[in-house]
Amino acid sequence: MATVIELPVELFKGPVDPDWCPGCGDFGVLKGVQMAAAKCGIKPENLLVVSGIGCSSNLPGFIHAYGIHSLHGRSVPVATGAHLANTDLKVVITGGDGDGYGIGVGHLLHAMRRNLDVTYVVMDNQIYGLTTGQTSPTTTLGHKTKSTPQGNIEMPLNPLALALTAGATYVARGFSGEQKHLAEIIAGAIEHKGFSLVDVFSPCVTYNKVNTYPWFKERVYKLEDEGWDPSDFHKSMEKAFEWGDKIPLGVLYKTDMPTYEDGELAFKKGPLVKQSLEADKKVFDSFIEELI
Amino acid sequence: MQEVTIGIAGAAGDGLDKSGDTLARSCGRLGLHVYAYNSYQSIIRGGHIWLKVRVGENKVLSHGDNLNVLVALNQDSIERHAGEVQEGGVVIFNSDRIKCEPSQVREGVKILGLPMSKVTEEVVKTHGPLQAIMQNTVAVGAVCYLANIGLDEPTSVLTDTFSHKGEKVIDLNVGLLKAGFEFAKANCQPLTKEWKFSHKKRPFITGNEAIALGAYAAGCKFYSAYPMTPASTILHWMASHAAKTGICVKQCEDELSVVNMAIGAGIAGVRTMCATAGGGFALMTEAVGMAGIMEVPVVVVEVQRGGPSTGLPTKTEQADLFQVYGASQGEFPRLIVAPKSIADAYDTTVEVFNLADKYQLPVLLMSDLLLSEHPETVDPEVFNCEVKIDRGEVVSEWKEDQGKFKRFKFTPSGISPRALPGTPNCNYVSATDDHDEESILISDMFTSPGTRRMIMEKRNRKIENLLKELPAPELEGPADADVTLVCWGSTWGVVKEAVELLNAKGIKTNMLNIKYIAPFHAKEVAEILAKAKKKISVEVNYTSQMARHIKAETGISMDAHVNKYDGEPIEPLFVVAHVERILAGKPLSLECTEEEAKDIGYHYLRTHALEKLRPSKLTKESANGYGEQVWNIEFSERATGKPGARMLVGVSTGSTHSFEKLAAE
Numbered sequence: 001m002a003t004v005i006e007l008p009v010e011l012f013k014g015p016v017d018p019d020w021c022p023g024c025g026d027f028g029v030l031k032g033v034q035m036a037a038a039k040c041g042i043k044p045e046n047l048l049v050v051s052g053i054g055c056s057s058n059l060p061g062f063i064h065a066y067g068i069h070s071l072h073g074r075s076v077p078v079a080t081g082a083h084l085a086n087t088d089l090k091v092v093i094t095g096g097d098g099d100g101y102g103i104g105v106g107h108l109l110h111a112m113r114r115n116l117d118v119t120y121v122v123m124d125n126q127i128y129g130l131t132t133g134q135t136s137p138t139t140t141l142g143h144k145t146k147s148t149p150q151g152n153i154e155m156p157l158n159p160l161a162l163a164l165t166a167g168a169t170y171v172a173r174g175f176s177g178e179q180k181h182l183a184e185i186i187a188g189a190i191e192h193k194g195f196s197l198v199d200v201f202s203p204c205v206t207y208n209k210v211n212t213y214p215w216f217k218e219r220v221y222k223l224e225d226e227g228w229d230p231s232d233f234h235k236s237m238e239k240a241f242e243w244g245d246k247i248p249l250g251v252l253y254k255t256d257m258p259t260y261e262d263g264e265l266a267f268k269k270g271p272l273v274k275q276s277l278e279a280d281k282k283v284f285d286s287f288i289e290e291l292i
Numbered sequence: 293m294q295e296v297t298i299g300i301a302g303a304a305g306d307g308l309d310k311s312g313d314t315l316a317r318s319c320g321r322l323g324l325h326v327y328a329y330n331s332y333q334s335i336i337r338g339g340h341i342w343l344k345v346r347v348g349e350n351k352v353l354s355h356g357d358n359l360n361v362l363v364a365l366n367q368d369s370i371e372r373h374a375g376e377v378q379e380g381g382v383v384i385f386n387s388d389r390i391k392c393e394p395s396q397v398r399e400g401v402k403i404l405g406l407p408m409s410k411v412t413e414e415v416v417k418t419h420g421p422l423q424a425i426m427q428n429t430v431a432v433g434a435v436c437y438l439a440n441i442g443l444d445e446p447t448s449v450l451t452d453t454f455s456h457k458g459e460k461v462i463d464l465n466v467g468l469l470k471a472g473f474e475f476a477k478a479n480c481q482p483l484t485k486e487w488k489f490s491h492k493k494r495p496f497i498t499g500n501e502a503i504a505l506g507a508y509a510a511g512c513k514f515y516s517a518y519p520m521t522p523a524s525t526i527l528h529w530m531a532s533h534a535a536k537t538g539i540c541v542k543q544c545e546d547e548l549s550v551v552n553m554a555i556g557a558g559i560a561g562v563r564t565m566c567a568t569a570g571g572g573f574a575l576m577t578e579a580v581g582m583a584g585i586m587e588v589p590v591v592v593v594e595v596q597r598g599g600p601s602t603g604l605p606t607k608t609e610q611a612d613l614f615q616v617y618g619a620s621q622g623e624f625p626r627l628i629v630a631p632k633s634i635a636d637a638y639d640t641t642v643e644v645f646n647l648a649d650k651y652q653l654p655v656l657l658m659s660d661l662l663l664s665e666h667p668e669t670v671d672p673e674v675f676n677c678e679v680k681i682d683r684g685e686v687v688s689e690w691k692e693d694q695g696k697f698k699r700f701k702f703t704p705s706g707i708s709p710r711a712l713p714g715t716p717n718c719n720y721v722s723a724t725d726d727h728d729e730e731s732i733l734i735s736d737m738f739t740s741p742g743t744r745r746m747i748m749e750k751r752n753r754k755i756e757n758l759l760k761e762l763p764a765p766e767l768e769g770p771a772d773a774d775v776t777l778v779c780w781g782s783t784w785g786v787v788k789e790a791v792e793l794l795n796a797k798g799i800k801t802n803m804l805n806i807k808y809i810a811p812f813h814a815k816e817v818a819e820i821l822a823k824a825k826k827k828i829s830v831e832v833n834y835t836s837q838m839a840r841h842i843k844a845e846t847g848i849s850m851d852a853h854v855n856k857y858d859g860e861p862i863e864p865l866f867v868v869a870h871v872e873r874i875l876a877g878k879p880l881s882l883e884c885t886e887e888e889a890k891d892i893g894y895h896y897l898r899t900h901a902l903e904k905l906r907p908s909k910l911t912k913e914s915a916n917g918y919g920e921q922v923w924n925i926e927f928s929e930r931a932t933g934k935p936g937a938r939m940l941v942g943v944s945t946g947s948t949h950s951f952e953k954l955a956a957e
Contacts, residue, residue: 015730015732016732016737016738019736019737043716044719045713045714045715045716045717045718045719046714048560048713050556053724058733058736060721060723061721061723061732061733064719065719066713066714066719066720066721067719067720067721067722067723068556068559068586068721068722068723069721069722069723069724069725069733070552070556070582070722070724071552071578071579071582071724073548074548074549074552074579074582076549077544077548077549077550077552077553077556078552078553078555078556078559079556080549080553080556081514081516081552081553081554081555081556081557081558081559081560081564082556082557082559082560082713083556083560084514084540084542084553084556084557085513085514085540085556085557085558085559085560085561085562085564086560086561086562086712086713086714088714089560089713089714106545106546106548106549107545107548107549107552109545110544110545110549264540265534265535265538266513266534266538266539266540266541267540269538272513272514272540272557272562273513273560273561273562273712273714275513275538276511277510277511277513277563277681277683278511278681279508279509279511279537279677280536281677281678283536283537284505284508284509284675284677285677286536287505287508287533287536288495288505288672288675291495291496291497291501292317292320292321292493292494292495292496292672
């Protein structure tokens, strides 16, 4: 393996400053992605950051890299297409819980079972922020939001358990209040060959008055501090449901499985974007011959 | 011109497509021209399949109005189609298990029952008992004699078809073919004179295959799809040829994923295509606007089928024009194009990849079930893969001292040179929010009405330049015609034949086919139509969408419309009859015809487990208390001819007012 030459984090500073609310958890995630890219030595031209729509999905505009700021819920297929077209690009998908676990969850499931070699960082604030505070797929039971004034009556979705079930091969959780730890998790996700889901507690300081920085700080602990072995699927599944007084952070599960790219014949000649466009005349003519 | 039309009817799973293929390929190899249409239902086994194969010495542009030979693979097919065979024609069937009575055919039609066990006796002695499906080959042999195409080419086609199964299977099939041929020879005369075989071999190809081949020739590297009739056969072609083409073929979880993946691949710099039917396209519409605002080259094929909603999954229609035209919110440049034939579908597919790249926009290529699924023989020269590939303005190198790369630079042409992700010093964001030249959003913090006006105009300037590059539509047929027929898409072929028939009848007619829907040649079309005398649109839809589109673009209305929306394609005589009616000043009758009443009767029998009956007599009667005239349909038992039931169907509404079984039954 080629030696990784770390790059300065400042290299990834974007053209404009983020327009998130002061104190938003997403600042920490942006920094985490920048630190991870620097640590992994990915040149800005080879980093493609793809998002959907939402506060957190504005992230590609704030990082020095190529970016796609796509449609609400569609970051995963857009990123998949871009990645399959040019497998030399490192693709990091970023977005929120509404984008990834709500409107886009169908795509997420399939991307995970395909084990595409991409990284998905979800800034999970358990609320819809950009639309001013409605319930999200990860909003806890009973939480009063603009759309659930009597309290949320739906069970929140468990992203880590979902990822395990669907076949993601790197499943982790970070907290934007633990930036260095988060950067390491994201760097691990980028380096991992296969689909990586990093769910990040990224508090919304404006619309979520329940799951706040202090709320998380009281509860989170790091799996590695307890000598966690991320190779056991069933134990990881059990751990994914730990919630309440103690909430685990870190790499919950990691395994090596063949990726989608490994099985795709079209990549045998290298990235699609670098292949010749001209049809092979002999092959083409043989297709016509088939029809005679 | 000499021609012959063969119909093969049976249930799904009867293998009649293979029989049709053998016939068509044989004719294609001899240098004859073939056009086939398969009318089928959304069912895997059973149901009713109706394949028409029209063979001509010259190019044939539709499956036509004729039927000279019927091959009926089950009793139901006799019921449905025996009466359609024209004088001098032949009805072929396995007389061991199917019956055809003289009352079921027109005068002068030969009933040729094949006593299958007897005809195949010798073959069975050598090869053992036959599978039911093999009797089709016997029928094909009989057709080869009747169509006067000899045994040589059909034998070579069968040899090729079964080459992977070995000598024994080839011998068996050729033996069956010969048995059928000899039986017909002993009992009939050929239906045609000697053909002038040119022996120019032409591929027998569908519209979807032509689109797929066009994409390969154009350098398409990524194809995504979700299965949906009638677009699925593009996916099948792409998947089964991927190992040789090197195209990355991706079946996705839904059409949202399909189009978003295709656009993602387009951003990353490969030529990319996806295809779907109207329902799938409805899911794709939001992303079409994304490709518009991000200025991404992508080709989306929309194959129309009968709508609305799930509609008629396996039937043809041209009713998605407004859906495609109106796809996605906001205003953005896109090309909407509808090829008129299979050859045109190939050329158009190649062309639109260049236009998508050059103008950095989504291309919506409209086909329909008829164009996409029907096969015809096409001159092999059409399929030339040595095509011009123009990727448009792509920046491959950008030095730091050149300043900031502006992905959406405001240029006089509206085209901003693009750099592909991976190019150093060009980093930018492709955003669905509107943005400035540098791709910085003008939607949230940095709103700027001035910038918004400039980028809107930049993007939309591309349309004017694109329009200049597209060939304007032209009149086909005599310039000083009394009637001008206006059409689009697959209807071109049938209208072209109708124009010939009308001119032969002394009704001077020409036609205008619209290929480019957006941008639209408003000036040129207005000039042509302003001079036209009687303007009649011909469309396979209810609301004459192209006529409305033309009116919106030019202010010119049609004088009359011809529409068909029963799921089956338009045929030339349908157009001729309506043009004559319109010229005679007669209003369109929407009454349920005798033929339709009979069809409704058959439908009732099939859906109520009454297939022992058949409609035997239809009489139009007065209101009878139903508030409208009624068709009195008398049913008799198929086996005995005894009266079995009576049904009353409204002449105005088509409603089934009553169905009563007769006591005798």
